[in-house]
Structure formats: structure tokens, C-alpha cells
Amino acid sequence: MKLLEERILRDGRALNADVLLVDSFLNNQVDAPLMAEVGRTLAEAAKDLGVTRVVTIESSGIAPAMMTAMTLNVPLVILKKSASRILQDGVIQTEVFSFTKNAAYQLTLKKRFVLPGDRVLLVDDFLARGEAATGASKLIEQAGASVAAIGIVIEKAFQPGRALLTEKGYKVISLARVAAMGEGYIEFAEADA
């Protein structure tokens, strides 16, 4: 997605080889028209996959996922991050380790919002090591649904997340793929849409 790559080059800040700040248009502040275009592009790329539901992870995934669900005209389901295990009927959880926060959390789904037979487009803001996407896919499949594709706004293509997910048979649709970065430069690999 050319508009997104241009925006990353203009307003993203690579602090080092690993940390990319995009808080001015994706995380803390969200550029609404850009997010609408993100939603349209992901929806277009997934249009033949029979998607019945968009699933995302709170909270930075919500804005792009909302616009995607909007365009596809399907419900959006938000997976919550709980600090601890919840013992409650109808709730399923899996532990995810966040390298960004250096802490584990319990990714949490209310099962009645993902139904057997659903074809889910999982949308998240970042793909790095694939921990969150792997956990989310596990919950979706535990609920009896299948992952039609994993839509990512920004992929760190120099990290192993994509390989991990594609080895498991998931289709990954990344709108921007950062191949390498460092103070003052960001290089892209070819994106999926």
C-alpha cells in the first residue's frame, strides 16, 4: 500500500534496527482517512476469502480492524488482554508473550462471538515475531472457526513472524513490509497489497 509506505517514510521514526515509532498516525494518534484506506485495501485483498468476521487484539488493532469490518460489512470482534486467567464459562484464553512490553498476558475471547464455521480475517497493527497472531489464531480455531487470512498494517519483515505463520498454512496480507531500518532510514520489501 503505497500511501502507507509514504506515510511511514514521512512520519515514522526508526529509533534503531528494531523499534519503529508510528504513534503519530497509527498508535496514539490515528489518521482517520489513512485508516479508511487501510480498511479498504485489506477488505479488497480479502474479498474472495468468504470472510464472515474480523477479529483484532486490543487496543492498537481496533482502528484499522474497525475500518476493515466496516468495508466488508461484517462484525468486528475484539480479543482482550487480561493480566490473569479468568475462570468463566464461555471464555477461552491463551498466554501470549509481548516482547514490546517484556511481559505475558492472557489473550481472551468470549466464544459466543466467534462461531463454528466462521471465516475470520484477523487484523493487527504490527507483525514481528508473530506471538500475538499465533495466539489469536489458536483461539479462533478453538472456537471452531478458521483463519481466512491475517491482515497486517506494518510487518517487520526482518523478524520471523511471517515465516512462522506461513509455515502453519496461514495467508498473510501485509500492507507495508519493513525489510530493514535504523536511525534515519527505513527500507521496504514488496508488500502484499
Place this chain on the structure above:
Amino acid sequence: MKLLEERILRDGRALNADVLLVDSFLNNQVDAPLMAEVGRTLAEAAKDLGVTRVVTIESSGIAPAMMTAMTLNVPLVILKKSASRILQDGVIQTEVFSFTKNAAYQLTLKKRFVLPGDRVLLVDDFLARGEAATGASKLIEQAGASVAAIGIVIEKAFQPGRALLTEKGYKVISLARVAAMGEGYIEFAEADA
């Protein structure tokens, strides 16, 4: 907003006089077309207020706020909930007590995303005691901006939040106002839009 009241009556669950579950269309699962209508209605109600920015609080406020920012064509800024104080340049915080979670958190704003002179439409999913809205307004004003209005999806009109905010001079725009509820019934007061 009639469509919203109808949806609350159909799919909302009043567990008792205080707890209203709307997780099937607002919190855990988000109804995309309904949220688009929420955004249009809030944007229409605020159209003469000179709004330059929409601000919300993670994570249940993001979906309705995104659609409002989209319609108004202004940026969306997300206030984060931190467990602890962050000592960092350009970050301001205020403590908010959540009666829902029975715990306090640090509501956090990166100051560079709310500018002096900004006229902010603050959007949140619920208004009850007004703790979150009061904290958010405080941060917005500390950043040198003003609160043009506070847009609420569902107000618990039997709680003191609205009175607290209007006494301080804030304009509250609630799309649905629950006057009373209990197991099996929900009654509305007249909404603002």
C-alpha cells in the same frame, strides 16, 4: 439515537440495576454499521462546535470514536491506561478510578497529539460516574486545548456523571440515556441526539 435504543432493548442485558451488558454490539463484538451510524450522529450533533480532534480512551471507546473522527475528518487521539506513572518528557497523566474494575489507572496522553487551541470532541462508550471523562478533560486542558463536547454512546442517567460534567460547564451529547434498569427491563430518558 433511536436505532441505538432499539439495539440496547434487543441485545443489551441488564444484569441488575447497575450493570448493562452490551458486549454483543459495542464492547467485545462491535456492530460495524451501527458504529458508523453512531459516528455520523455524534459528528452531526457536534458539527457547529469547531471540532479539530476526537479524543477517546482505550479500548472500548476506540470503535465509536474512530467512526466519529472519520465523519468529521479530523485525527483521533487515544488516551492509554497505564498501570503506573510514566516519567517521560511530553507525557501527562492523571489518576482515574474505575468502579467497573475497582482499581485505579493512570490515564496517559502524549502531549504532542493535543495542541493548544485544539477543540476536542471527547468520545467514550459509557458515562456513569464521570471519572474517566473528568480525567480525560483534565488532560486535554492541561495540554492547552478545550473540550468542545463530550460524546457518549450510552449514559447511565441514574448515576451522577452527567451532573458532574455539566456543572463544570461541559456539553454532554449522549446517544442513549438509560434512566432505570433491572433484570428484564431497560427504560430510557430523552437522549441528546
